[in-house]
Amino acid sequence: MMKAFKYCPYCGGTVEYKHIPDDTQLRHVCTQCESVHYLNPKIVTGVLPIFEDKVLLAKRAIEPCKGLWNVPAGYMENGETIEDGAQRELVEEANATVTNIRPHLIYSLDKINQVYVLFLGDLVGPTFSNGIESLDVQLFAEDEIPWKELAFTSSAVCIKRYYENKDSQAGQVFLDRYYFDKKE
Amino acid sequence: MMKAFKYCPYCGGTVEYKHIPDDTQLRHVCTQCESVHYLNPKIVTGVLPIFEDKVLLAKRAIEPCKGLWNVPAGYMENGETIEDGAQRELVEEANATVTNIRPHLIYSLDKINQVYVLFLGDLVGPTFSNGIESLDVQLFAEDEIPWKELAFTSSAVCIKRYYENKDSQAGQVFLDRYYFDKKE
Numbered sequence: 387m388m389k390a391f392k393y394c395p396y397c398g399g400t401v402e403y404k405h406i407p408d409d410t411q412l413r414h415v416c417t418q419c420e421s422v423h424y425l426n427p428k429i430v431t432g433v434l435p436i437f438e439d440k441v442l443l444a445k446r447a448i449e450p451c452k453g454l455w456n457v458p459a460g461y462m463e464n465g466e467t468i469e470d471g472a473q474r475e476l477v478e479e480a481n482a483t484v485t486n487i488r489p490h491l492i493y494s495l496d497k498i499n500q501v502y503v504l505f506l507g508d509l510v511g512p513t514f515s516n517g518i519e520s521l522d523v524q525l526f527a528e529d530e531i532p533w534k535e536l537a538f539t540s541s542a543v544c545i546k547r548y549y550e551n552k553d554s555q556a557g558q559v560f561l562d563r564y565y566f567d568k569k570e
Numbered sequence: 571m572m573k574a575f576k577y578c579p580y581c582g583g584t585v586e587y588k589h590i591p592d593d594t595q596l597r598h599v600c601t602q603c604e605s606v607h608y609l610n611p612k613i614v615t616g617v618l619p620i621f622e623d624k625v626l627l628a629k630r631a632i633e634p635c636k637g638l639w640n641v642p643a644g645y646m647e648n649g650e651t652i653e654d655g656a657q658r659e660l661v662e663e664a665n666a667t668v669t670n671i672r673p674h675l676i677y678s679l680d681k682i683n684q685v686y687v688l689f690l691g692d693l694v695g696p697t698f699s700n701g702i703e704s705l706d707v708q709l710f711a712e713d714e715i716p717w718k719e720l721a722f723t724s725s726a727v728c729i730k731r732y733y734e735n736k737d738s739q740a741g742q743v744f745l746d747r748y749y750f751d752k753k754e
Contacts, residue, residue, distance in 0.1 A: 494651035
């Protein structure tokens with residue numbers, strides 16, 4: 387999560403957190419060059435690769451949640467489309483590619499300023515291997531999913547929604563969120 | 571669009587743009603506190619309100635594209651879900667609310683590091699009026715859309731996709747992008 391700004395990244399001046407005209411929220415404003423620094427949520431983009439009704443998951447080699455399984459995903463970068471970002475992450479984590487990439491889940495984590503936008507895609511091959519960020523990569527059938535060893539709720543929701551709805555028509559998308567206040 | 575960082579917003583130290591371990595891209599790294607500053611795309615969220623097959627558009631009171639019409643939308647803020655952000659923007663621009671909000675269009679502008687995530691919703695009322703960022707707010711039937719006075723391509727694609735597909739089932743979503751290299 388991004389920390390508050392104390393200094394202006396453009397001129398090095400001191401930043402104040404204050405009201406500005408015609409805005410409903412407090413903003414970080416430079417006292418020297420008057421730049422306004424807007425802090426916004428980050429997009430996590432990824433794709434759940436499908437092969438003969440199995441899904442491809444990667445075991446994380448890095449923190450957080452090192453050693454747990456997840457849907458290949460990561461922060462979207464500047465200069466790419468969201469679907470290209472999902473495919474880049476799939477290469478980095480699983481050395482795999484997909485065709486027919488389609489939106490699947492839009493999932494807000496408002497308490498930590500993230501939005502997951504996850505896709506489905508048809509795994510090419512099936513060809514995959516450990517990427518630099520993964521300890522293992524495997525295809526799982528529905529009854530083999532390691533539910534108790536998933537890294538993130540976004541992965542669990544993504545997989546659950548796929549199996550619940552795999553027989554419905556293409557193009558379906560889910561709008562979901564994590565309720566941080568919910569007792570589980 | 572976010573400019574490059576020259577100073578660390580946390581400690582005020584000088585920032586270098588360089589390689590860091592296990593990363594494929596150059597990053598802004600503080601030479602003093604070693605913080606890595608990731609610059610990522612911003613989400614623009616909005617909703618196209620529907621009433622009896624008309625769509626609600628707002629005429630912009632602010633730059634860029636002041637005086638042109640658009641789908642009520644704006645930057646998603648920290649601390650909100652993406653669908654709540656869309657509804658907040660609708661209140662700010664058109665004093666309107668929707669029910670049955672559903673994903674409609676995911677639209678990347680990779681050259682300017684933005685992703686539009688636009689929803690459809692059923693306009694309540696119909697009740698609407700000028701918000702602080704709008705000169706006018708109106709319902710338009712398909713043959714009344716001011717195509718040549720639309721502010722952004724995202725608005726044009728959003729409206730076009732709605733009318734092309736309004737008779738198909740709910741849950742359909744489009745994955746689209748603006749091709750900056752394309753000659754129009």
